[in-house]
Amino acid sequence: GAVVSQHPSWVICKSGTSVKIECRSLDFQATTMFWYRQFPKQSLMLMATSNEGSKATYEQGVEKDKFLINHASLTLSTLTVTSAHPEDSSFYICSASPGLAALRAKNIQYFGAGTRLSVL
Amino acid sequence: AQTVTQSQPEMSVQEAETVTLSCTYDTSENNYYLFWYKQPPSRQMILVIRQEAYKQQNATENRFSVNFQKAAKSFSLKISDSQLGDTAMYFCAFMKHSLNAGNMLTFGGGTRLMVKP
Numbered sequence: 001g002a003v004v005s006q007h008p009s010w011v012i013c014k015s016g017t018s019v020k021i022e023c024r025s026l027d028f029q030a031t032t033m034f035w036y037r038q039f040p041k042q043s044l045m046l047m048a049t050s051n052e053g054s055k056a057t058y059e060q061g062v063e064k065d066k067f068l069i070n071h072a073s074l075t076l077s078t079l080t081v082t083s084a085h086p087e088d089s090s091f092y093i094c095s096a097s098p099g100l101a102a103l104r105a106k107n108i109q110y111f112g113a114g115t116r117l118s119v120l
Numbered sequence: 121a122q123t124v125t126q127s128q129p130e131m132s133v134q135e136a137e138t139v140t141l142s143c144t145y146d147t148s149e150n151n152y153y154l155f156w157y158k159q160p161p162s163r164q165m166i167l168v169i170r171q172e173a174y175k176q177q178n179a180t181e182n183r184f185s186v187n188f189q190k191a192a193k194s195f196s197l198k199i200s201d202s203q204l205g206d207t208a209m210y211f212c213a214f215m216k217h218s219l220n221a222g223n224m225l226t227f228g229g230g231t232r233l234m235v236k237p
Contacts, residue, residue: 034224043211043227044165091163095225107153107215109225111165 003027004096006112013084014120021079021115023094029074030096034109035067038091047092050077074099084119091116122147122214126228133202134236140187141197141231143212149173151217154188154195155225160208168210171195173217202235209233 003026013019023033032051036044048064050056050071058064066088068080077096081088095109123146133139145154156168171179171188178186183200199206212228 038163041232043229044225046224046226049224093163093165095165097223107217107223108155108167108170111157113162113164 002098002108002110004030004094004110004112006094006115008115009113010116010118012118012120015085016083019081019084019117021081021092021094021117023077023079023096023112025075025096025098025110028096028110029099030077031074031099032097033071033077034095034097035069035077035079036093036095038093038114040091044093047079081117084117086119089117089119122149122216122226124212124214124226124228126210126212126231128231129229130232130234132234132236133199135202135204137202138198138200139202139233141199141210141212141233143195143197143228145193145195145212145214145228147193147214147216149216153215153217154186155213155215156184156186156195156197157211157213157227158206158208159211159230160205165211169197199233204235204237207233207235 005024007022035047038044047062048056048058050069052071056069071077093114094112125144152173154171158166158168169181185198187196209230211230213225
């Protein structure tokens with residue numbers, strides 16, 4: 001149980017285009033989802049926290065107009081990288097926190113498999 | 121704000137031997153959770169073990185165990201009988217306690233573990 005699907009796993013795009021990454025909780029409802037960015041051989045850096053039905057909370061230094069996050073349902077959050085540039089190339093990972101009290105009480109986040117973004 | 125420090129960027133261990141990965145953290149919180157995540161070459165984050173700060177007993181999961189020293193703010197991971205499949209990046213992570221949960225994880229810089237045959 002507690003599977004998080006992230007799609008696509010790898011995307012290559014031209015500079016100036018926008019890319020959408022989806023994060024779905026397959027067998028549970030996720031009231032909170034998180035988006036992380038990971039550079040090669042580095043740790044995960046939190047970009048933003050999204051709660052279903054409300055605006056995302058962005059970490060300091062993350063451009064909210066650049067990285068649009070939508071959490072329209074309890075099972076889906078999307079990250080759109082707008083007008084992507086080569087410096088946006090990175091590995092993006094989502095995680096989900098269950099809404100069900102019994103699972104939520106464990107304070108475990110379930111991670112997607114990540115998306116490798118390459119901007120040419 | 122919380123910080124998590126992993127002082128060993130890289131480690132290696134012979135297959136079947138035991139290895140310990142270090143983690144220290146800094147927080148003013150009294151109630152929190154600590155985690156070890158594994159990230160193999162596939163880059164999928166996998167939860168290895170979880171510790172609740174209010175529990176004195178160290179968590180164990182099969183070959184994985186922790187040494188949680190709350191006063192020292194230390195949370196090391198011991199891997200016994202190391203296997204080739206244990207080769208991965210290991211991240212120590214901190215989360216504040218909240219009744220509503222949904223709290224963020226703060227990650228350490230990671231330790232790259234290589235298990236040698």
